[in-house]
Amino acid sequence: MRLRTFIMASSAVVAIGFFGGSYVMISRIFDHAIKQNALQSSAALAQVTFSGMYQIMSAGWRRKQAEAFIEATRNATLNSPTTVQIYRGAVVAKEYGEIEQPLLDETLRRVLGSGQAVSLEAGWQVRNVIPLNAEERCLRCHNDARVGDVLGAIDVRQDLGPLIAQARGEFGGMLALLAPLAMIVAAFAVWVVNRRIERSIELVDESVSSVNAVADLKQVRFDRHDLGFDELNRLFAHLGELVDKLKSIAVDKEVLRFEIGLLEKFVITSEVVRDWKESIAQLLADINQVVTTHVLFSVFQVGDELFDIEIFWRGRPDAASRDMMERHVRGCLAADPRFSGYTTTINVHHHEPRNGPADLVLDEDAMRLHTKTLTVEQPKIGGIVGIGVNAAALEDDTVRLVMDSVLSTMLNVVGSIKAIYKYTRDLEYYATRDPLTDLFNRRVFWDLLAYEVARSQRHGCPFTLMVIDLDNFKLVNDSFGHVTGDRYLQEFAVAVKHVLRLGDVFARYGGDEFALFVPEADLDEGRAVAERVLEAVERMEIQAPDGTVIKGTASIGLAVYPVHSAEPKDLFLFADNMMYKAKGAGKHRIGVPTGEDMAAVFRDINQMNVLVLNAISERKVVPYFQPILDLHTDRVLGYEVLSRINENGNIIVAEKFIEFAEKAGVIHRLDAMVIEQALDAAARGGFDGCLFINLSPRALVLGDFVRTLKSIVSASGIAPERIVFEITERDTVKNIAILEKLLNDLKFDGFNLAIDDFGSGFSSFHYLRRFAIDYLKLEGEFVMNILENPKDRSFVGTMCALAADLDICVVAEHVETAAVLAELRRMGLDCAQGQYIGPPHPLLPAERHWVAPGA
Secondary structure (H helix, E strand, O other), rough: HHHHHHHHHHHHHHHHHHHHHHHHHHHHHHHHHHHHHHHHHHHHHHHHHHHHHHHHHOOOOOHHHHHHHHHHHHHHOOOOOOEEEEEEEEHHHHOOOOOOOOOHHHHHHHHHHHHHOEEEEEEEEEEEEEEOOOOOHHHHOOOOOOOOOEEEEEEEEEEHHHHHHHHHHHHHHHHHHHHHHHHHHHHHHHHHHHHHHHHHHHHHHHHHHOOOOOOHHHHOOOOOOOOOOOOHEEEHHHHHHHHHOOOOOOOOHHHHHHHHHHOOOOOOHHHHHHHHHHHHHHHHHHHHHOOOOEEEEEEEEOOOOOOOOEEEEEEOOOOHHHHHHHHHHHHHHHHHHHHHHHOOOOEEEEEEEEOOOEEEEOOOHHHOOEEEEEEEOOHHHHHHHEEEEEEEHHOOOOHHHHHHHHHHHHHHHHHHHHHHHHHHHHHHHHHEEEOOOOOHHHHHHHHHHHHHHHHHHHHHOEEEEEEEEEHHHHHHHHHOOOHHHHHHHHHHHHHHHHOOOOOEEEEEOOEEEEEEEEEEOOOOOOOOOHHHHHHHHHEEEEEOOOOOEEEEEEEEEEEEOOOOOOOHHHHHHHHHHHHHHHHOOOOOOOOOOOHHHHHHHHHHHHHHHHHHHHHHHOEEEEEEEEEEOOOOOOOOEEEEEEEEEEEEEEEHHHHHHHHHHHHHHHHHHHHHHHHHHHHHHHHHHHHHHHHHEEEEHHHHHHOOHHHHHHHHHHHOOHHHHHEEEEEOOOOOOOOOHHHHHHHHHHHHOOEEEEEEEOOOHHHHHHHHHHOOOOEEEOOOHHHHOOOOOOHHHHHHHHHHHHHHHHEEEEEEEEOOOHHHHHHHHHHHOOEEEOOOOOOOOOOOOOOOOOOOOOO
């Protein structure tokens, strides 16, 4: 609808409403006034009629005279809207007889009976019925009447319809004469307003129509115009101010659309991380939906002097284009003084789409003019140092500026994808593998051993378990260093894997101890495999840095399921004893179990069970305290509480008896005893730091153990905030939901939580996701070799980055040397624990200042 039409229509509606409303309102007022006047006039007419009757009656009249008066009164109003009818009451009729009169209706009977006047309105009909009440002067003629008796009634009726219709007609005629004049005046006013508004709109329309790009805004000017209305003049002044502001901030929408279209493609998902190279190729395909881009390349620094260049093509290039792009990227790096010396240590990887355009050809000019590269001074996340694109749209200066922003974003996105991919791959790798030898780690070995026990039990077939220990490995480490020792372990792992069957499970159990089980193999078959292992070790040799040739030997212990045990832990313990039997017999041999060996091993197991039970009942379980150093302040953050058994002065470490306590179902009693003694020592000694206390998940879910813990802590008077419960994985918890509820209960009461030996198994990552963890204690095997083993160092760095994202404090375990401690400080770890920081001690010092050994 046009504005002029709207104003005209609105004016017409207002005029019609005004005249119509005026007509209705005035008509109602007029009708009411006429009715009120009719009521008054009818009352006056009745009173005049009564007065006339009284004057005649006072002179004395006969019946014929009365009837003549009544008839004359009735005839006097025959041609008018008013009728007057006189009625004789019962008192007069009794005395003088009836006269001819209309039948009485309900209103007349009510008036004659009550002596009260009645006024009625029915439509345009007005009626006044007035009683003729006897007065003292009336009794002279009406001997049978008393004062107040109703002698008769005068009924005055008026029909106002014709009068009102005539009045309305005259009023409507006057309005009909005035309405056109009013409409003419309104139309003129509307025309004036509409003309001013249309002029304003035309001015704005001309200015807006001339703007097709940001540059056109500079041509738009709203000069001062007198538009006839102050409001319109102010509006134009504001429009001028708005245009001036737009000139300073406006950006071409095509450029914005170009940038937004690119940035919308930069979304990192789990699928993108899993298949990062395919994801980058897809990103290039998405970019081509916005702007034609032939090549996307990224440069990663993967070592101190090694670079990887990943080149992703929109189509399949010819050989000349491939070489040209490779030379161009190398040239970009060579031209940068930061990377100019590394051009010979570059690995280039081309990625071409399987279904892309064929025979993509680029020329030198297009390569030079259409390629945009962004490099950074230091490698960013994921090791990325540069990124670039080759796109025809880069000829536009504005697009090149936008591409700087896009490349900066892509630098972070591509680097993040690569970094997350690397972190994820490392996490998956270290959760299952030993980083030094690439064998299964201890946790995975136990899971696979439990699976093999169940499988063998289901199929009724035996398998052989071996525990392998390298003879005199400590001498190799001490004589030639840890680097040589690590090479020795790696060569051993490779040599043994070459003589194993497909399906045999080989794992590094810890240090120089390895474990192996051979499915579907009895004792003789297992011995044959063990002999091949010894032969492989005999053939193995490595050269030390000083040229010394190192040869090795190993001792192997055997155990067969289910002959020697049907329980995985007991079976392993049996093989471990056989390995020590082989060492005791002269090393580099196989410990084959006999009947006497079985009796001796199970006797030792029973003795250990009795030892643990007696130690708990006689309170021989005591706490030892090992310091944890805060690397930011060089003060002792707290002490880890370690369990020991003091058997007549012989201190037995937890690794020797903890599994027996769990198997005997007394681990909760053992933990409660140690915690109670540790808290008592802290309270008595005035220690104000934290206490790290190991808890088995299996103990936590037993009965009222959590309630017992809270009671012990409450009795000690030590605040829950100073206690850190370390969750260990010595036994699998079947119902992790119950464990989660109990740990959340502890967190609610103010206790802190830590994951011990983090990175040694799947469950620790599961715990990290499910529980509100405050500390991560990194598996010591990764920490010990961070100076020599890049995989271990990568793992520690990855865990630190993960913990930083989750706001969790990281504690490095097994810190044995000053060099390792210095490297941990450089990497930004929070805390450290190990023999170099301080060995476990039965006394809890109150002093928290740490002094480095030898200082």
